[in-house]
Amino acid sequence: MRIAVDLLGGDRAPDVVLDGALAALEGDPELHLVLAGPPSLRPRWDAVADRVTLLPTDEGVGMSDAPVRAVRTRRTSVRLAVEAVRSGAADAVISVGPTGAAVAAAVTELGKLPGFRRPALAAVLPALAHPVVLVDVGAHAGASDADLVRHGRLGSAFARVTLGLDAPRVGLLSVGTEPGKGDQLRKKADRALSGGDLHYVGLVEGYDVPLGGRADVVVTDGFTGNVVLKTLEGSLALAGTSVAPAAHGRVHRRAATLLGVQGIVVLGHGAAGSDDVADCIALAAAAVRDDDAARLRAVLENPGDALPDPAKMAALAAPGEKARS
Amino acid sequence: MRIAVDLLGGDRAPDVVLDGALAALEGDPELHLVLAGPPSLRPRWDAVADRVTLLPTDEGVGMSDAPVRAVRTRRTSVRLAVEAVRSGAADAVISVGPTGAAVAAAVTELGKLPGFRRPALAAVLPALAHPVVLVDVGAHAGASDADLVRHGRLGSAFARVTLGLDAPRVGLLSVGTEPGKGDQLRKKADRALSGGDLHYVGLVEGYDVPLGGRADVVVTDGFTGNVVLKTLEGSLALAGTSVAPAAHGRVHRRAATLLGVQGIVVLGHGAAGSDDVADCIALAAAAVRDDDAARLRAVLENPGDALPDPAKMAALAAPGEKARS
Numbered sequence: 001m002r003i004a005v006d007l008l009g010g011d012r013a014p015d016v017v018l019d020g021a022l023a024a025l026e027g028d029p030e031l032h033l034v035l036a037g038p039p040s041l042r043p044r045w046d047a048v049a050d051r052v053t054l055l056p057t058d059e060g061v062g063m064s065d066a067p068v069r070a071v072r073t074r075r076t077s078v079r080l081a082v083e084a085v086r087s088g089a090a091d092a093v094i095s096v097g098p099t100g101a102a103v104a105a106a107v108t109e110l111g112k113l114p115g116f117r118r119p120a121l122a123a124v125l126p127a128l129a130h131p132v133v134l135v136d137v138g139a140h141a142g143a144s145d146a147d148l149v150r151h152g153r154l155g156s157a158f159a160r161v162t163l164g165l166d167a168p169r170v171g172l173l174s175v176g177t178e179p180g181k182g183d184q185l186r187k188k189a190d191r192a193l194s195g196g197d198l199h200y201v202g203l204v205e206g207y208d209v210p211l212g213g214r215a216d217v218v219v220t221d222g223f224t225g226n227v228v229l230k231t232l233e234g235s236l237a238l239a240g241t242s243v244a245p246a247a248h249g250r251v252h253r254r255a256a257t258l259l260g261v262q263g264i265v266v267l268g269h270g271a272a273g274s275d276d277v278a279d280c281i282a283l284a285a286a287a288v289r290d291d292d293a294a295r296l297r298a299v300l301e302n303p304g305d306a307l308p309d310p311a312k313m314a315a316l317a318a319p320g321e322k323a324r325s
Numbered sequence: 326m327r328i329a330v331d332l333l334g335g336d337r338a339p340d341v342v343l344d345g346a347l348a349a350l351e352g353d354p355e356l357h358l359v360l361a362g363p364p365s366l367r368p369r370w371d372a373v374a375d376r377v378t379l380l381p382t383d384e385g386v387g388m389s390d391a392p393v394r395a396v397r398t399r400r401t402s403v404r405l406a407v408e409a410v411r412s413g414a415a416d417a418v419i420s421v422g423p424t425g426a427a428v429a430a431a432v433t434e435l436g437k438l439p440g441f442r443r444p445a446l447a448a449v450l451p452a453l454a455h456p457v458v459l460v461d462v463g464a465h466a467g468a469s470d471a472d473l474v475r476h477g478r479l480g481s482a483f484a485r486v487t488l489g490l491d492a493p494r495v496g497l498l499s500v501g502t503e504p505g506k507g508d509q510l511r512k513k514a515d516r517a518l519s520g521g522d523l524h525y526v527g528l529v530e531g532y533d534v535p536l537g538g539r540a541d542v543v544v545t546d547g548f549t550g551n552v553v554l555k556t557l558e559g560s561l562a563l564a565g566t567s568v569a570p571a572a573h574g575r576v577h578r579r580a581a582t583l584l585g586v587q588g589i590v591v592l593g594h595g596a597a598g599s600d601d602v603a604d605c606i607a608l609a610a611a612a613v614r615d616d617d618a619a620r621l622r623a624v625l626e627n628p629g630d631a632l633p634d635p636a637k638m639a640a641l642a643a644p645g646e647k648a649r650s
């Protein structure tokens with residue numbers, strides 16, 4: 001289990017990222033880390049040097065850098081970390097740096113899945129009734145109606161693979177549940193999804209993301225999804241509660257999986273603390289352990305087939321989740 | 326104080342709406358209600374018949390009706406209620422029916438404020454640091470960059486009038502705070518707002534709606550605003566908390582004020598309970614009492630002038646709000 005880590009991404013990089021990486025190593029004896037970052041930090045992992053590989057670089061992507069250009073023209077830490085997956089030196093990669101840079105690196109180095117024009121970020125949220133996959137939470141700031149349909153396919157396949165659902169209910173986020181509610185983009189996507197192969201349940205609303213009950217997968221454009229995720233996070237802080245856990249099993253409010261690329265890429269947000277970094281690594285390790293990438297491809301290529309290895313699916317179900325038929 | 330009420334709007338109309346209206350009458354001895362709805366309900370207000378005027382109609386706007394057509398072609402309850410404001414029979418109107426119908430009725434019957442192409446719905450939310458005005462929460466499902474600038478002007482004037490702020494900080498909702506974050510619409514609107522007269526603080530994120538601290542007014546398109554409001558509401562339900570009150574003074578999570586039309590129009594959502602209806606009426610009554618409509622026009626026409634009647638402003642400040650300089 002070798003996870004590549006972008007040490008120079010994130011508001012408090014590299015220290016907090018390294019703290020999280022070392023905590024993850026402590027928590028998982030099978031873990032090996034491929035750290036892309038400054039060689040000057042090497043003394044900090046002296047005690048576990050046999051479990052760490054360094055990809056040395058001092059170049060990060062700043063918040064003011066144009067992400068695609070930064071990734072293409074410089075040996076940035078995020079690019080080296082993603083390259084490690086392509087070369088086979090790592091099984092998955094995590095970053096809490098700028099999303100645009102990580103997405104650009106993933107597309108450039110790993111390539112897209114056939115038929116998917118744009119990757120999408122999926123978060124598996126601990127909603128009230130059951131986990132909800134929200135997709136896209138910000139891989140791209142916009143989407144076309146065809147993109148939204150593809151987000152639905154990716155999100156549905158992801159829910160099958162990570163939550164063990166046979167036919168995840170897919171909803172399209174809008175401003176009401178009656179057909180026709182929403183802007184032109186939603187109207188078009190609603191029609192396209194209605195005529196497709198997914199278990200599409202129609203339009204859903206903002207409530208349905210934190211509460212669940214109506215859909216297992218909520219599809220939206222990356223602008224709206226990002227705003228929704230941060231509103232949810234801020235609202236729980238406003239309520240001053242930890243009743244809704246940030247993470248259990250595959251369910252995680254603060255780490256998202258990039259779908260539509262050839263490999264396992266887990267992203268957290270820039271304000272991530274060391275706990276969040278450790279959680280990103282644990283999520284990536286779980287995805288590698290369960291062979292998510294291959295199973296996701298299989299489900300996308302043959303959506304009618306039974307899910308590969310359903311026994312494993314049952315074992316994955318997090319305790320305390322509401323059973324649904 | 327005469328408030329018109331659309332009895333036939335809302336998922337549980339007319340009973341729950343009438344319950345709320347009668348509760349509001351009990352709570353405010355100065356209140357008189359102009360009820361647009363079925364004459365068959367008259368026995369229910371027998372005891373307070375001298376404080377109620379009926380505008381008889383049995384026609385509501387269904388969720389499947391095209392709202393604009395319904396309002397223009399039929400004597401619907403929402404249209405009669407708005408007409409009462411135009412004719413002077415009422416000082417303000419409230420509805421928890423379909424937003425599209427209420428907006429269409431307000432535009433048709435009351436007219437728009439000069440210079441404002443599209444009305445916008447503003448909610449004054451009880452955020453952690455201080456109240457936050459979120460605009461538009463769903464008057465229209467889309468917006469142009471020029472619309473977003475106008476939403477900023479309306480929201481800023483509304484924050485001055487209702488929250489007593491001298492120079493409300495206006496932020497534009499996006500996916501990050503660095504300039505350039507977001508889609509094309511946000512990039513254009515960010516540039517336009519930066520060059521304008523408002524106290525514009527730049528881009529804000531989803532967190533900043535429930536938490537406050539960064540902006541007093543958060544500007545967004547009606548699609549995103551509606552989704553954000555419902556996500557916030559659902560998240561607080563997920564947290565199972567009432568720590569953040571739904572309402573105090575002018576601050577209200579479940580009632581929104583329609584800005585940009587000639588008159589006071591307060592809208593709630595279709596799932597409103599009788600408490601919510603009573604709160605909408607109380608909010609409308611407070612706006613009438615404080616002459617919000619005239620003060621809003623004055624502030625929009627002469628943004629450089631001091632706020633009319635600042636003594637009243639001080640009295641309006643809700644207790645317990647954090648003071649800011």
